[in-house]
Amino acid sequence: MYFHKPRHGQRIPASEITSRQVYDARRDWLKTAGALGLTGLGLSAAVQAQTAGPGKLAKLPGVKSTVAGATVMEKLTAYKDVTSYNNFYEFGTDKSDPAENAHTLKPRPWSVVIEGECAKPGRFGLEDLLKVAPMEERVYRLRCVEGWSMVIPWVGYSLSELLKKAEPTGKAKYVEFTTLADKAQMPGVRSGVLDWPYVEGLRIDEAMHPLTLMAFGLYGEVLPNQNGAPLRLVVPWKYGFKSAKSIVKIRFVEKQPVSSWTKAAQQEYGFYSNVNPTVDHPRWSQATERRIGEDGLFAKRRPTLMFNGYEAQVGQLYAGMDLKKNY
Ligand SMILES: Nc1nc2c(c(=O)[nH]1)N[C@H]1C(S)=C(S)[C@@H](COP(=O)(O)O)O[C@H]1N2
Numbered sequence: 601m602y603f604h605k606p607r608h609g610q611r612i613p614a615s616e617i618t619s620r621q622v623y624d625a626r627r628d629w630l631k632t633a634g635a636l637g638l639t640g641l642g643l644s645a646a647v648q649a650q651t652a653g654p655g656k657l658a659k660l661p662g663v664k665s666t667v668a669g670a671t672v673m674e675k676l677t678a679y680k681d682v683t684s685y686n687n688f689y690e691f692g693t694d695k696s697d698p699a700e701n702a703h704t705l706k707p708r709p710w711s712v713v714i715e716g717e718c719a720k721p722g723r724f725g726l727e728d729l730l731k732v733a734p735m736e737e738r739v740y741r742l743r744c745v746e747g748w749s750m751v752i753p754w755v756g757y758s759l760s761e762l763l764k765k766a767e768p769t770g771k772a773k774y775v776e777f778t779t780l781a782d783k784a785q786m787p788g789v790r791s792g793v794l795d796w797p798y799v800e801g802l803r804i805d806e807a808m809h810p811l812t813l814m815a816f817g818l819y820g821e822v823l824p825n826q827n828g829a830p831l832r833l834v835v836p837w838k839y840g841f842k843s844a845k846s847i848v849k850i851r852f853v854e855k856q857p858v859s860s861w862t863k864a865a866q867q868e869y870g871f872y873s874n875v876n877p878t879v880d881h882p883r884w885s886q887a888t889e890r891r892i893g894e895d896g897l898f899a900k901r902r903p904t905l906m907f908n909g910y911e912a913q914v915g916q917l918y919a920g921m922d923l924k925k926n927y
């Protein structure tokens with residue numbers, strides 16, 4: 601059985617190594633939003649530069665985010681790489697499996713149950729979830745625990761916007777996320793590689809942090825299935841596996857949830873999973889990373905940054921904690 605094979609990434613076929621396909625276009629944003637019927641969402645008229653998508657899926661533009669740390673000024677990873685080099689074990693364990701197999705996922709209709717320690721639990725349809733807050737574009741690094749990273753222009757809003765609608769009680773110390781596990785749509789769920797459904801958790805203050813993103817799109821379009829359609833988390837300062845895809849349930853809980861990865865290998869994947877170059881994975885160093893799309897023979901690995909580069913924004917959440925113990 602393979603858990604995050606460490607040298608997996610060296611097998612990227614040359615065909616995936618593409619040049620940058622980014623067009624920083626200034627769009628007639630209101631026209632686009634109007635066509636989508638999004639103008640009633642309280643979007644500001646301060647139209648910002650958007651990242652144009654490849655025109656493959658339905659448009660989902662976002663205004664440029666003003667959240668601190670939400671716009672990494674690094675070259676974007678090409679759409680082709682973002683959508684063809686994935687971890688989504690419900691569709692297989694190879695990086696190419698999700699792009700090949702995820703066409704059987706049906707992201708519409710979709711709903712999410714919000715329950716547990718909150719005053720207003722309920723089931724929310726995707727159309728309502730899309731309208732909880734204005735869509736923002738946020739350029740985040742995503743670093744996998746395996747030692748590769750990407751820079752992706754996500755579209756979504758702070759998870760806190762959704763969570764506060766449910767009015768969590770004082771007992772809501774953690775938030776547990778459960779994702780779809782349907783054998784009919786997801787061939788990988790027939791394998792025992794993980795204990796399905798995929799479950800992840802955050803402490804309530806991590807979940808409420810403005811950088812924690814409920815993402816519905818990337819590159820100005822709705823999420824491709826292989827990236828976790830129709831909605832996924834993106835927690836940019838934590839290893840990629842915390843960013844649960846295709847979420848169906850959000851539960852406020854008093855006790856720390858047990859994630860699927862912790863169940864699979866407790867000594868390798870702790871609850872916090874903050875990106876930390878000084879804490880090695882038991883089987884490999886976490887000091888450096890390979891940026892997908894920079895895989896030439898002479899491409900250097902990049903040094904991994906504390907909290908994936910978001911220390912200024914999130915370091916305070918962990919003040920006084922021993923991050924070697926709380927890995
Ligand atoms: N449901 C689900 N979510 C998941 C995973 C998964 O296997 N299943 N893999 C995680 C891991 S290990 C990573 S690195 C990121 C990868 O996101 P991406 O493929 O969109 O880049 O998704 C995370 N979310």
Ligand SMILES: [Mo]
Nearest residue numbers: 744745840841
């Ligand atoms: Mo990962």
